[in-house]
Amino acid sequence: MSNYVEMWKNLNMDLETHDALCQVLPTAFGDVYLSQENRPEGMGFWDFVVSEIHGIRPSELIEAQKNGQKVFGTFCVYVPDEVVIAANGIVTGLCGGSQFWVPGGEKVLPKGTCPLIKASVGARLDRTCPFFRIADMYVGETTCDGKKKAWEILGQDVPMHIMDLPQMKRDKDILKWADEIKEFAAVVEKVTGNEITVEALNEAIHTINEKRRALARVYEARKAAKLPISGKDALLMMQIAFFDDPKRCAQMCNNLADELEKRIADGVSVFKEGTKRILVSGTPMAIPNWKLHHIIETSGGAVVCEEMCTGTRYFEHEVAEDLPTLEAQYMALAQRYMKNNCACFTPNSGRIDDILRLCKEYNVDGVIDVNLKFCSTYDIEGYTVEKALKEAGIPVLGIETDYTDADAEQLRTRVEAFIEMLG
């Protein structure tokens, strides 16, 4: 990584501990990513971003702050980026995906909290992630009990706005979410000092739709019989999409999609024939959590799709463009975001429909339903997911895991056996 020490010092980071993190990441990335063969050239952009993960984007954000822009840190795909962008603000994802931050979170949270929450809280309180230092405001939401209570702890250290996400999908719940978005817009206007106009919001909606279309194009290429890209590479693109500038993200994803479409036309595949096509469903995989994808793709499988927040939930469905009033725009945003199917909703049959549909679209041989330890909503929903898949004749393997590598070999045995079972 280039020299960002001054910047990290100014962010009041714990440099000594942060150094330890910076030292392990390149090795992990080399083992998991650079060992792959025949990767698309377009992945060079994301390889570069990872090599400078705590430097290049943070320095852009700090430059933007110097020019008066505000940075909002978010943790969930229900929080509408459009509103922030319309007020000339910047959104960055903040979800922690490394075991490195978990012990820091466990200083204040019970051990039986999901690793994503523990890592996120640890990254903030231990001052070992620049993104967590840079954000002017954190935007939380009420998707699960663990997060709700974690916000109270983070809120003692950093300004927070919490959006109250309904957990049913009746008409009145969508109205309520539109109202929450409107309230969030008022907070964003206050923090940024910029008014959100119909025109600005339209433009922001268009920008994010373009980003969604670009991500969807890459996913579309993964439907091909000969896979032009590995699941690991697609996951990396997805993970970094949460941190990058949305216009650059769209451009890079479109470039990658161009290359992948050409590969499909030329019959280029990164897997040998007969590799089993796996859909991974369940809880999100925040960067640098590549554990399960790596195990699958080194055990005779290829991940062709992620039914996850770091996957289809992030880009499926667009927001209606060119609406004449803010009220109509907030409603359109609410309608789109409420189409996301998170296990925090009840009932959540839409998610089952999504999984069955994706299995067909991506011509899947089997599904691995994964949940992060202590995420009770996804864990409990796993029963319904597995039941529906078995009824549809699609083999499924349920897995519970966390960010540690301690269970890697047990997982490998299960995944290998599952792939052997697919024949």
Added chain:
Amino acid sequence: MRHFIGIDIGSTCTKTVVLDEEKNLVKTWLLPTGWSSIDTAEAVKKELDAANFNIEKCPVVATGYGRIAVPYADKTITEITCHAKGAMYLQNSDNLLVIDIGGQDTKIICVENGLVKDFVMNDKCSAGTGRFLEVMANSMAMRPNDLCALAEFGGGVHISSMCTVFAESEVVSLVGRGEKKENIAFAVVDSIVKKVASQVSRIETEKMCTCLTGGLCDCDYMKKALGNELHCEISSQPNARFAGAIGAALMAMNIKGKGEER
């Protein structure tokens, strides 16, 4: 005559078998795995050499958690697939529910029409495995199989916890308060049986022949207690502890080229 070798390196025991072209079980070996799977693989090689089975000529498949430590294996296959194959061979049936209580994990495998249809394994926790039994037997200064046999004469005591470490301290408390040995033995076996039954309940299956493989296959009381809990007869075969290795040797028959007459 060609021969096919299956090696199952488990956490406690290493099982090796040789099958001939007619799938007859020609030879079996049982070795403690010890602390190094690599050394164990070397010891297996010596045994095979001494019995005149040449690993250069015979196809070899390795399975079990130490499967990657066998440098001379032509192929590695997981213990799930191998146990299923081995159990089908031993039971002479294509439709089975296989319960394998191994050293560090317990597997439930549903086999339909000769294919693995579904399986579950215990998580990291060793409750309900051979290791659980071993730890409990140690704390009672007994051998695992003797503990199993003694359990038949006990009753009335239960270990509430499913965690090996906590369960051990419960056993220590029971010993401390002077509980009869057979009652504690009963509680230990009962705990394993309940844990295994809860895993079986995760697999949706029609009533089918249920068999026990792994190191506890000749423990009659374990079969009886499991059968009572699952409301079915638990079948087992004398060589069921070799099920994984037999499955591996059967899979070795699919390896083309090696050792064939030219």
